Amino acid sequence: MISLEDIGGRAVAGTLYGIGVGPGDTRYMTLRAAALVCSVDVIAFFAKKGRQGNARKVVSALVGAERRELRFEYPLTDEVPADHSEYREQIAGFYKETAAALEAELKGGRSVGLLAEGDPFFYGSFMHMWRRLDEAFPVEVVPGVTGMSGCWTRANAPITWGDDILTVIPGTLDEERLTQRLAASDAAVIMKIGRNLEKVRRAVESAGLSDRAIYVERGTMADELIMPLRECDGVAGTYFAMVIIPGQGRRL
Template sequence: MSSLDDIAGSARAGTLYGIGVGPGDVRYLTLRAAGLVRSVDVVAYFAKRGLEGNARRIVTPLIDMGRHELRLEYPLTEEVPVADISYRTQIADFYRRAADSISAHLRDGRSVGLLAEGDPFFYGSFMHMWRRLERDHPVEVVPGVTGMSGCWTRANAPITWGDDILSVLPGTLAEDVLADRLARCDAAVIMKVGRNLPKVKRAIASAGLLARALYVERGTMEDQRVVPLAECDWERGPYFSMILIPGQGRAL
């Protein structure tokens, strides 16, 4: 009988792995993801200044002392608006330098596992590394359980029924745009809530969906919170918060 390590497979020299580590609970990693976290030469991860980095925190039980780690620290978070040219300049330069650091390891024949919260190809910083490196280095992307999937599961909220169409919207959109899109959807997930919570709540109410909306904070993590959005009276949520609007299609 094959061992779990045989099933998961090991890392190949000089290869970049985008490893989806799921929504927060380490038990939701795939076998492939867990195997690579344990076998890559370098464990790389993004983090905000002064913080551990959530992707790194998730895989802590899988990392032995002494592992070679590459911390990629964002130069800024919310100090500068995303639309500001200064933000775009600084973050583009950061991604270039991060890609150069990863590339150096790959050229030296080391495998690099870049951790990604949720799924690497879904609103993830990994995509910026993939775009810069996939032409010059072997890359394997390991899918992960998305944050929204973890949230609707923990909220006990089936998100789509029958022919429901799911819309995924960023809370950074203008209030009128959010309200218009929500008014035309069957089911919705609103991400990037954070400081946008009051605006998003108003847009949902304007679309007539407030009674169906659920606020989920840190889904699958130890300190998760799930409450009806109508009961949320605070001004902002943490980075790991989203709003679910389950569909109401035909349930057989």
């Protein structure tokens, strides 16, 4: 019988692992990711104030009570616009302190698994740690199923057909740019919805795509919500939501 350890391999001392934990359902984690979560010396994760942290929640069944953990709590998230100087200053300082804490663990010879929702190299906070530590320490990035892949699968909506070009758009863009990008897209995924939901709805309508747009909140998770975007009246929107617009390309 081949064990999970045999398939995924064990963590190496003094190595930083960026572990993609997938879209939310623990069963969608890769074997490598699951094996490392079980074997690293330290589990590290980002979280919003007062929250468990989505990536940490995904791996709960794999982490015992005695594991050493590092919780990195964002000083702010969507309270201030990302292009505001206050946001940049606070988050930059936070990432600097976080990198220093990880560096101390790695210098002590401990392996660290820094969890990331979806894939670590796709809109992930892990990338800011990778940029600071990759040249000084061994770093391995473990790819994960992206949130958008989990969402369009749960919505039963194939996203690209034939020669469709997929555009991934952050919902934080201003309404005019959102509309322009959407109007030029065969298929689209709008991420980082949060408080931008109404703006996104207007942009999708202006681009003439409302009939194809699907709202997916916490896709693959126990409390997921899936509905046509045009029916989202009264929905508050969360950061872990996205709008998917399937393409209409060649179908044989």
